[in-house]
Every structure is written in structure tokens, then in C-alpha cells.
Amino acid sequence: MSDEEAHDAFRMIRWSDTKGEPYCPRCGCVAVYAYKTRKLWRCQGCTHQFSVTSGTIFASRKRPVRDYLLAIAIFANGAKGHSALQLSRDLDCQYKTAFVLAHKLREAIGSASNGKIVSGEVEVDGAYFGGYVKPANYKENRRDRRLSFNQSGKRRVVVIMRERHGCTLPFVFKSEDASSRRVASLRWTASSTSCRARFTPTRRSASTGARS
């Protein structure tokens, strides 16, 4: 994909409601001038000058638009999550660049799911992540890692609520009790929802990744 094609693809995605026709991100005015020499537009209403990434998480970008499209595709296709190191190798950029980009994508996904409600047939499942305590080398020095005072306190319960053929809502809790209470309260509020809960969290360290 050339830079030109990537720019057009990004434009179609960003202004999908006007079929790729740019409008001012500040005042919403559709009357805009296009610059001949640069890929910029200027609003006739408020004279605001904007590019295809202005007002998005990719504003003030330093890399070509194609790389951001690639990053979105790689990130969205990674069912088990995507590490910043791997992303930096895929995009041929620094680790820090990939790290910031991955965080921006996560934040965008998180803000998109804010205030969403699942209804109808909803499936709930959870798992433990993180907080792995490495056992001591010698058997006589080992402690019972099941006891709370021998744990790091970093383990979290991640619960996913998924509507059949609909959206997915993730939640993070400190304990299984807290997650069960929250899920139970949600079931009360949506009495018409048929909730299929299979909540038997399995212990998995963060390094093994999630299995859906």
C-alpha cells in the first residue's frame, strides 16, 4: 500500500459518515479548502487548518499514515494481546514508539466501550492474571504460595462479559468475590438478560496470555 492509498484509506475510515469527505474537526463545517501542496484542509468557517489525523489519537504524528493503519490491524488481530516489543519489530520502530502507540490504541478501545450495555444472551467468564511468585530454588526453602501472605498481591481477576454477536465488556477486579458481587448486581439490574456464567477462574500467569 502506497502512502497515497494509506492516506485515502485513513480518510475513508475517519470521515466514514460523509463517505470520506473531510469536515472541520473543530466546528463541523463541511465547507473546506484543500491545499494543493500538502495533505491539509482549511475550514472556511473558522479558518482552522487540519490534517487527516488532527483531533485523533494519531495527532502530531511523526510516522507515515500507513504505519498507523498497520499498527491498528496488527493490534486488532492479536487475540492474545500484542507486546510493544513485538510491535516495534513489526513496524521497524523504537520500543518506546511502539509502547506509546499500543497504549493509545488501548485507551481508544477502552473509551469506545465506556457506557456500553450488553443485553440478550450474555456469556461471562474470568481468569486470574499476573502476580506470579517464583518458587525458591531448594525444596526446603519453598513456601506455600497458595497462602495470601506468600503472594505478591499483584494478581488480578479479569472478567469478560460478551453478548452473543455483540460487544464485549472487560472488567478488572482484585478478588473473585468482588467480581462475583459485581456480576450478580448486574444480573439484578437487567432481569430480562439471560446470563450464562461459567465463572471458574483458572490460575494463569500474565506471561502465558489469555485463552478465550
Ligand SMILES: [Zn+2]
Ligand atoms: Zn471549522
